[in-house]
Amino acid sequence: MRRGLSFVNVTALALGLAFLYLPILILVIYSFNASRLVTIWGGWSTRWYVSLLGNQAILDAAWISLRIAFLAACVATVLGTLAALALVRAGRFRGRLLFSGLVYAPLVMPEVITGLALLLLFVAVDIERGFWTVTIAHTTLTMGFVTVIVQARLLGFDRSLEEAAMDLGAPPLRTFMTVTLPLIAPAIAAGWVLAFMLSLDDFVIANFTTGPGARTLPIHIYSEVRLGVKPEINAICTIIVAVVALGIVAASLLTKLSGAKPESSGAPL
Amino acid sequence: MNGQHQSDNPVTTRSGDPAASPLVRFDAVSKRFAGVTAVDGVSLDIYPGEFFALLGPSGCGKTTLLRTLAGFETPDSGRVLLNGEDLTRVPPHRRPVNMMFQSYALFPHLTVAGNVAFGLKQDGLPQEEIAARIAEMLALLRLEGLEARKPHQLSGGQRQRVALARALVKHPRVLLLDEPLAALDKKLRGETQFELMRLKERLGLTFVIVTHDQEEAMTVASRIGVMNHGRLVQVATPSEIYEQPNSRWVADFIGDVNLIDGRVAEKTTVVTTVATTPAGTIRAAASDAKPGDSVAVALRPEKIRIGREVPPASLNAVEGEVAAIGYLGDFSIYKVRLADGFVMEAAAANVARVIERPVSIGDRVWLSWATDAGVVLTQ
Ligand SMILES: Nc1ncnc2c1ncn2[C@@H]1O[C@H](COP(=O)(O)OP(=O)(O)OP(=O)(O)O)[C@@H](O)[C@H]1O
Ligand SMILES: [Mg+2]
Numbered sequence: 001m002r003r004g005l006s007f008v009n010v011t012a013l014a015l016g017l018a019f020l021y022l023p024i025l026i027l028v029i030y031s032f033n034a035s036r037l038v039t040i041w042g043g044w045s046t047r048w049y050v051s052l053l054g055n056q057a058i059l060d061a062a063w064i065s066l067r068i069a070f071l072a073a074c075v076a077t078v079l080g081t082l083a084a085l086a087l088v089r090a091g092r093f094r095g096r097l098l099f100s101g102l103v104y105a106p107l108v109m110p111e112v113i114t115g116l117a118l119l120l121l122f123v124a125v126d127i128e129r130g131f132w133t134v135t136i137a138h139t140t141l142t143m144g145f146v147t148v149i150v151q152a153r154l155l156g157f158d159r160s161l162e163e164a165a166m167d168l169g170a171p172p173l174r175t176f177m178t179v180t181l182p183l184i185a186p187a188i189a190a191g192w193v194l195a196f197m198l199s200l201d202d203f204v205i206a207n208f209t210t211g212p213g214a215r216t217l218p219i220h221i222y223s224e225v226r227l228g229v230k231p232e233i234n235a236i237c238t239i240i241v242a243v244v245a246l247g248i249v250a251a252s253l254l255t256k257l258s259g260a261k262p263e264s265s266g267a268p269l
Numbered sequence: 270m271n272g273q274h275q276s277d278n279p280v281t282t283r284s285g286d287p288a289a290s291p292l293v294r295f296d297a298v299s300k301r302f303a304g305v306t307a308v309d310g311v312s313l314d315i316y317p318g319e320f321f322a323l324l325g326p327s328g329c330g331k332t333t334l335l336r337t338l339a340g341f342e343t344p345d346s347g348r349v350l351l352n353g354e355d356l357t358r359v360p361p362h363r364r365p366v367n368m369m370f371q372s373y374a375l376f377p378h379l380t381v382a383g384n385v386a387f388g389l390k391q392d393g394l395p396q397e398e399i400a401a402r403i404a405e406m407l408a409l410l411r412l413e414g415l416e417a418r419k420p421h422q423l424s425g426g427q428r429q430r431v432a433l434a435r436a437l438v439k440h441p442r443v444l445l446l447d448e449p450l451a452a453l454d455k456k457l458r459g460e461t462q463f464e465l466m467r468l469k470e471r472l473g474l475t476f477v478i479v480t481h482d483q484e485e486a487m488t489v490a491s492r493i494g495v496m497n498h499g500r501l502v503q504v505a506t507p508s509e510i511y512e513q514p515n516s517r518w519v520a521d522f523i524g525d526v527n528l529i530d531g532r533v534a535e536k537t538t539v540v541t542t543v544a545t546t547p548a549g550t551i552r553a554a555a556s557d558a559k560p561g562d563s564v565a566v567a568l569r570p571e572k573i574r575i576g577r578e579v580p581p582a583s584l585n586a587v588e589g590e591v592a593a594i595g596y597l598g599d600f601s602i603y604k605v606r607l608a609d610g611f612v613m614e615a616a617a618a619n620v621a622r623v624i625e626r627p628v629s630i631g632d633r634v635w636l637s638w639a640t641d642a643g644v645v646l647t648q
Pocket of ligand 1: 303307327329330331332
């Protein structure tokens, strides 16, 4: 067979990409539509981006989303990293399989179920729903992803580096801080970025667990769209797409960085 | 078995002092991993100033034994003592020993200077002293000018020297080396072996090296512990190990050897006569075997003379036909088939040029060796 891209391959690839990105492309193009009517092209313009700045409701929602994403990503990164360390390093403790199952479950659990379960929990313990409940819910949602990323890095980690540090007189905690942590830092950072992104664009779970006064950006967009699509919505969505794209690039660069690091200096170049 | 070997047969070492009290003592150390006994009741004393080599085939437990001294493995039973002090429960970071890892384990995120400084920083030494000791160590290992490089910017030999510098800069009581030269090519390995010996003498330290390369052990070590299946089978100087192996296994493991089975016919204080061997009756060195014992005579190929003339009666001699010749440059190995099919190996230095080689395949030759060339082995 001929190497490279055949006609069939190119067509399949084009169709696949079109399927994935055509809707987004249309959204992006229409965000630059000068016309107030969404379906009619009225020439290029950035007026909807300018008018976004005056839309206090959208700005508030964006600010809430960013704060939730930041907090949830930070907590999820700490917890997820600890879980990964326990899974990789603690050896075969009792209930290890169960624990790893529990960490991974939210990854594949339908969001509706996670959201509903969290809602029931918050109602049961009678917590006031709003900013903090969404933050907790997003921490739950994203922690497993951090664990997966950090765990992969730890599995490829050369333990003799830590032994060398201890051999040279570093107690276990200092060994972790001066050798282990710097070497897995890119994976941890990638986990944080991913958690941040997941929180930023989550609608379902946020919708279940939010309360009055804590409209995240996706919830706000959804409720606006129900009353008709405004060009401003296209603009904010385009911004979100750009942020997510940047985040994905950052996360994959970080993962690559952590993977490409020479594991042990003994590896031939 | 080796404890006794040492006490009733004190070993003089090139630089170790056997009269001194041992620096390191393994006291009946055993370590099991799920199903495998990696180290099986090893007792061993290592003296200050020794260059001690642990030698044995792959998987015999050398690394595991070394790691019990570094503190990375806790023995299931037995004790590890340093200067009479029980180290068995002391964590690795509080042991005054340092290890050079087989993979070097250089910290990839630190520079050469950072790697070497790491251990000194743990001791909380003042900045100026750290700088001075790093400079001294880098000079000693000819690494000047590489301070700011990261490990991946170094050649294999440079990485290996950084790993050595990092372990040595702490002035450990004992330096542990786990196959330190395995990743180097043959020439660099040879140079580094002499470098290690020079450093040991210069710094007056005690080295324990793990290797499965017998040539390396023979070259660098003042004493060798041969291990097999987790046990120490012989502890002695390199020449004793070679000339006086205490078992068939050691004789066979170290160098080339002819092992000739027979039965002790007669013994005096100087000669043991072994009869009914494939090479006839052999007079060998004195041994503690009793008449009637089944034994093996271990005979190194280079101790056997090969020639066309009938040797004098004072020597052991047997006639055979040259079956194969292996040319090794400095040496040639002759495989000689005896009357009943037993093949003996003899080695001869190629003093003359190839063209004049006196013996060729198919020739009838005489093999001869002195009485003290053969060692009688009972086990
Ligand atoms: N952490 C471990 N878990 C289980 N088995 C182990 C472990 N470490 C070593 N072993 C086993 O113990 C035995 C001795 O291993 P060790 O590494 O000490 O051998 P070695 O003499 O250093 O061999 P080599 O020359 O190949 O390095 C081997 O059978 C090995 O498989
Ligand atoms: Mg080993």
